[in-house]
Amino acid sequence: MKTSVLRIALLALSILGISLLHYLTPLHLPFLHDIFQRLYYLPIILAALWFGFSGGLACSLAVSVVYAPHILFQWGGHLTVEMEKYLEIVLYNIVGGVTGLLAQRERERGVELQKTAEGLEESYRKLQAQSERIIAIEEQLRRAEKLSTLGEMAAVLAHEIRNPLGSIRGTAEILRDDYRPGDAKHEFIEIQIRETERLNRVVEDFLRMARPQPSEKGRCVIQEELETIVTLVSNDARERRIRLVLEPPAADAVVRADGEKLRQAFLNIVINALQATPPEGSVDISTMPCQSDTDSPFYEIRFRDSGAGIDAATMERIFEPFFTTKQDGTGLGLAITRKIIEAHGGTLRVESEPGQGTSVIVRLPAQEETP
Ligand SMILES: Nc1ncnc2c1ncn2[C@@H]1O[C@H](COP(=O)(O)OP(=O)(O)OP(=O)(O)O)[C@@H](O)[C@H]1O
């Protein structure tokens, strides 16, 4: 807007200037008048370039109106000279109109080109988003394949290990009754029973991951599930001298989920966080509602610890079944957790800065509350 006003002012000034030259220059200097006559083309062409057809024509008409009295009253009587000058006025208008028309067309073509370029860019963005989705789906398929082989192995393993484990535990319990508590042998048998239980848990974890059990989804208030988990591990956190904080959410976050599975997933994440955090460190859990343009509303649950963090090489493998950096870890925690979250239509992401800490970010679709 501002530049348009400036341009109009410049055009008006130049027409005024050239006209003054015409009116004030004595007629016995015709060669100067010839030059001034041509000078009018400058504002006319500029107006046509800046404002298109109507601008060019308006400027040439303005020039005609200002210039005509000069021919009529100052040159009047020199018929041949006048004729040539009137012809020049016709030319002004032709040049103003034609140049304006051409400039306008050029500008319209530029706008069209711009639109086409934007359309192309949009298509490119969509194509890129789609190819990213395809890559993600491929990755999921690859994982599913890995897990299904694992499932078959798990079924065989469970069969082969669980039954003898049951017998070992049963007989150990019978043997334990032969010794009084405090007796060294009683302690050994206790250890034996505990270790059998641990083995049994590993097999169960294994099975849970491999065989998707029918889940019972219902209304789940995230904060309540988190409170249960915090109660469950608060003792452990206290012993480790870690500050465990569950932040209150701004509003109740409700999802459709299998509460037990969700608790299992959250527990795996919190235990990892506690195990990674040194004494006097902290583990912080918060829930936030999110809404983006493309996705339907979801909740983001963040588990942030001030632990050792995860280096890039480890990060690439943390979701691999059996990958662990712990002496007594099974390496199944995160693999199971991710499976649970994905079965709820959610996503699981881990961000970490070695030496600073780790954030595990769970996103779950919000339940549409029916009134
Ligand atoms: N909060 C965390 N901070 C640092 N490292 C982590 C964290 N969470 C997970 N990890 C890394 O990811 C690996 C895999 O975790 P995952 O829970 O799958 O198995 P695990 O904890 O080793 O074994 P399990 O869960 O059976 O006890 C861990 O061994 C650890 O190296």
Ligand SMILES: [Mg+2]
């Ligand atoms: Mg773990």
